[in-house]
Amino acid sequence: MVTNLAIVLPANSDNIGIWIAAFLTLCIYSFLYKDNPFYKFAEYLFVGVSAGYWVARQYHNSLIPNLWNKLVIDHNFLYIIPGLLGIMMLMRLIPGVAWISRWAISFVVGMSAGINIIANLQGNAIAQIRGSIVPLWSGDILTSIYNWVLLIGVVCGLMYFFFSIEHKGFFGGVSRVGIWFLMVSFGASFGYTIMARISLLIGRMQFLLGDWLQVIRM
Amino acid sequence: METLAKLLNKLKTLDRRIIFTLTALAVIIPLVARLGIPSKQITNEVQGLYDYLDKLPPGSKVLISFDYDPQTKPECHPMAIAIVRHCFKKNLIIISIALWPTGASLADQVLTDEAKILGKEAGKDYAFLGYKPGGAVVIQKICTNFAEAFPTDDKGTPLKDISVMSGINDLTPFSAILSLSSGDPGIKQWVMIAHEQTRVPVAGGCTAVSAPEFYPYLNSGQMFGLLGGMKGASEYEQISGFKGMATAGMGAQSIVHLLLIIFIILANISYFYEKRKEKLGIVD
Structure with missing residues (x-):
């Protein structure tokens, strides 16, 4: 048996x-x-x-x-303040005094907004603008082409999101090029998304066939 | 011609479960048959990360943040294993944290397993400080005061009692910050906060779905390397000279991609055939 x-x-x-x-x-x-x-x-x-x-x-x-x-x-009795804020957050569980939690939430929202605004300005806005300022002739033909594509992509992409002028004529043409760049980036993202999802399936299959059924050896 | 028309009509109403079954077979068969399709080319972003770590002098401190969970384990875990193994082989000091709660267990598993294989000792060669909630706030805090955010390690030992933590008061003693990330908090926050405030070089690995988001950081020099999904992990395994889970999965990955390309082509043929029928006024 x-x-x-x-x-x-x-x-x-x-x-x-x-x-x-x-x-x-x-x-x-x-x-x-x-x-x-x-x-x-x-x-x-x-x-x-x-x-x-x-x-x-x-x-x-x-x-x-x-x-x-x-x-x-x-x-360190300064920690009474975050302790109290934590307790106030838990008040959300009691319907009668749930409003108290809003104070703690306001603190979290304010603090997160402050940190994120600075971080986004430093790490995204300024650093990316700096990264987009590239020489259009770098001495190397391939790098120069790459820099031109970057410039055209950034300018046309930004133009597409400028809605104060009707997208007609020259402006319409430029924003259309912006759409092409966006479409290429969506395509790349879609390809990466498929790869990611399939990777997860592969991981589970490696577990089922390897760790569980031991049909394959890792 | 009639047969083709019938086939194209059938494709229109194809049961999605047939596609699921074919996809499952496209994964299972290459895995069982051990179909290994190694990457022909190592991408610059993977090579950049490897070279940077490889050139660090022994004893350099590297911060590894485990910002993923079991849901993305097939993508991020192989890269974690490959990077930790590489760091240990080069005698680099690993200080590890987790910004995702379930990332802590995965970090503990990778560090313990690799330390056992390569004879490394906790507290002397590496330290795991555990999970801390707060994401961006934690990063912000450790930029100036490490012990404030992490007063103890994962086991509750105070930082002052861990020899490998001596001299680490903020992020500046680190030669590199590596984030293995599958979302927020992750690479983005490390670049935006830690790199911008301390100028410590940042790199990492991420799920394929989030990889396109980080390429601008590579172009602007805010990151020195990136492993994108299972492919990135397999490339790192390849340079490191071992075959891990990622390399084993790349055969199946390639076959499924091929299958999906066939599906897309067939669906487009069916779509254009329908359009043409409509134009010519043909009714089934």
């Missing part, structure tokens, strides 16, 4: 984690046929487990070292 089972079951049949992962993978893929209870079960389980994992990680990696220890061990 044991021998028969050994023939039927893959070599790693004692690894319950791999079996559970394989079962849940198949549950999720069953949606490709049609929606079914197995898919729903795996979906809900994923949401629940993710939430639990996230809470545990936040507790051990953030709440304890970055708040509790600072207050209780280091006696």
Whole structure:
């Protein structure tokens, strides 16, 4: 009986984690046929487990070292302020006093906006403008062509998004070239998207065929 | 001609499950048959990252941020393995963090496994400081004060007790920052905040879907290298001289791409055939 089972079951049949992962993978893929209870079960389980994992990680990696220890061990009472803001955020769970959470949310929104505005100006706007200012003759024919394409692409792309002038005549022609550049970039993005999605499928198949069924060896 | 017309009509109403099955077969068969199609050409962005790390003197500190989760493991995990292995082989000091909660477990797995293979010791050759929420805020903080954001490592050991962390008060002691990213927070935030504020060179690896977003950063010199998706990871494995998960998957990747190109061509033939029929007024 044991021998028969050994023939039927893959070599790693004692690894319950791999079996559970394989079962849940198949549950999720069953949606490709049609929606079914197995898919729903795996979906809900994923949401629940993710939430639990996230809470545990936040507790051990953030709440304890970055708040509790600072207050209780280091006696840095300045940390009472973020602690209070955190409690105010949790008020969202109590309908009667949910409005209190808006203060904490306002703080987060304001702070994030401040950080992102500066970061975007420094890292995106200014640095990219600087990166777009290139010599149109660099001494090397290929680099020069590349620089011309970059210049034409940037100017025409920007023209396309300028809506204060009707896109007709010379301006219409230039904005049309801008559309071509945009289309090429969308095509490249679409190609990359397909590659990304297929990579995920390959990864799951490597798991099913390798770790679980052991048909292939990594 | 009639047969072709029938075939094109059938294509119009083809059950999508047939396409799913064909795609699954196009992945399974090359994997089982071990069809390896290595990249003929190593792209400049991958070579740039490899060369930069390869030329760093032993003992240089590299910050690796694990900004991905198990959903994008097939793309980002092979590059994490290849980069960590390369850094360990070159005796570079790895300080690792995670800005995604589930990235922490993956980081721990890669560092522990590779350290075991190459005989590296936690705290002496590398440190894993764990996950911290906040994304851009965390990056902003460690630009000026590392211990404020990461008072302990992942196991709860205070930074002052970790020998490899001595002298690291901010990001300036690092020779490179590498982000393995599948979204926000990730490479974008590292470039926009860490690189712009400290001028520490930034590079990384990302999912293929987000790769086009980072090419402007390469062109402007804000990044010195980029691994885009499974292909980028396979190229890095190839230069590093080992065959990992990414190289093993590239055969299947190429076959599926071929299949999809055939699908697109057939769909376009069917579309233009329909248009022509409409123009000529032919009714089925």
